[in-house]
Amino acid sequence: MIRNNLAILNIIEQYQTNKKGADVFLKTLEPGEKLLQQGTTLHYVYVIREGISKCYLTENNGKDFIFEFLGAGEIVGEIEFIKHTRCLCNIEALTSLTVYCITYDYFSQLIRINQPFNTLLLDVLVTRIYHTSERASYQQRYPAEYNTLKLLSLLAAHQIVLSKKDLADYLAVSIRSFNRTLKDLRNKSILHPEDFNLYMDKVELNKLLHQYED
Amino acid sequence: MIRNNLAILNIIEQYQTNKKGADVFLKTLEPGEKLLQQGTTLHYVYVIREGISKCYLTENNGKDFIFEFLGAGEIVGEIEFIKHTRCLCNIEALTSLTVYCITYDYFSQLIRINQPFNTLLLDVLVTRIYHTSERASYQQRYPAEYNTLKLLSLLAAHQIVLSKKDLADYLAVSIRSFNRTLKDLRNKSILHPEDFNLYMDKVELNKLLHQYED
C-alpha cells in the first residue's frame, strides 16, 4: 500500500550526480506541504527520494479519496506531462519529503533516449493500472470490514502510523464508519483470518487491532 | 465510458497490410465469448478492430466489477505482457468482435523500435490510469443516484444498449439497487441536471430514464 521503486530512484540518482545541471535538482517539503495541487499547471516531473506522501483527490462534495501512499522512487507528475493536463490530484507530504525535480525537457529526453528508463516507465504505469483497478474492484465489492482488515494487514508490513482520517479516506468511508468497524472487529472474539484471505494468524490479527485501541 | 483509440488502430492496420506474416492476424468472437479469461496465461496482445467488449473482474464472492467497455483500437493484454503475469481480468465480447492478435515478439519489437507506437502506448496507459483513478474516486464518494445519472448520460452518447446487469456491475451495485435508483429518479418530478454536473437538460434526462421503463 506504500509504493516504492528503487530501480527508478537509481537511474535518477545516477543522472543527477553525472550532470549537475538545472535539469534535475532537489526540493524538500515539510509534512503537510503539497507537492502537487489538484487543478494547477505543472512544470516538472518529480521522483521521491525520501519520505512518504499521499496522493489523493478532493471531490466537489468535500470528500477525499486517497489513491496511494507514495514512497522512495515513485514518479509524480508523469500523467500530467504525458497528457498535457493540469494536476489530476494532490500530493501531500506526510513525513519530511525530499524529491528530485526533473524539467519537462529532460524527462522527455529520458523517455526517448534512455531505453531502460522507457521500459521502467512502462512498468510503473502498468503496475499502477494493475493496482488501481484491482483495488477499485475489491474495495467496492467487499464490505468495509473485509477492506479494513486487508488495510491493517498491509499497514503492518510498514512501520509508519497513519492518521485515521487518512486510513478512512483510503477506504473511502467516513471516519465514523471506520471507527465502528474497528470496534466491531475488536469485539469479535472468534475471528478467522482465513475467511478474509489474509496472510496472518489470529494472534497477529489481534495485535493489529489493538494497535488502534484506546 | 466506451473507450476507443483510432490512432492505435491505424498503426496496427498499416503493419498488418504491409507484412502478411504470422505476427499479426485476425480473430473473430461471438457475443458472450471470452477473449481473455482471468487467471490464464496469455500469448498475444490484442487490438480491437470492431465491436464492443467488456473488461471485468470476478471477485471470490461471485461479484463482478466492470472496469471499462472497450471499442475499436483498444489494446488488450499489454498489462500481462509487460508484467509477465497471468490475466488480471476477463474480456468478453458484447457484440460480434474482430480483433488483431499480435505475437509477444512482435509487440515487443513495436515498443522498442517504433517510436510513435511507443508514444501512443504511453498515452494509452496514462489515459487508463487517469480514468480508472477518477472513476474509483467519484464512484465511491458519491451516492448511487449521482453515479447512475452520470452513467446514463455517458451511455446516451453511444447507441448501444447494455444489459442492466452490466450497468449495475459497472456501478458496483446490486441489480436491485440499480432498479430502485432508476425508479426513484423517474418518480422525481423535479430533477435539476445541473445539480449533478451533467451536460444535458431536463428533457434529455427524462428521455434517458424512460428508455429503461417497462
Place this chain on the structure above:
DNA sequence: TTTACAATGGGACAAATGTCCCGGTTTTAT
C-alpha cells in the same frame, strides 16, 4: 499555565444498499 483548536470515540437516528423472495413475463426445449 491557560486557551484554542484539532483529533478522537461513540450514541442516536436517518439514509442507502443488500438479501431474500414471490409473482409475472419471456424464452427455450420438447
Place this chain on the structure above:
DNA sequence: ATAAAACCGGGACATTTGTCCCATTGTAAA
C-alpha cells in the same frame, strides 16, 4: 402448443454506512 426454465421488477426486511452531535483527549500557540 405446452411445460420448464430463465429473466425481471419490486416488496419486505436486515444490514451497512452516513450524518449530526457532544464529550474527551491531545497538542500547539499565547
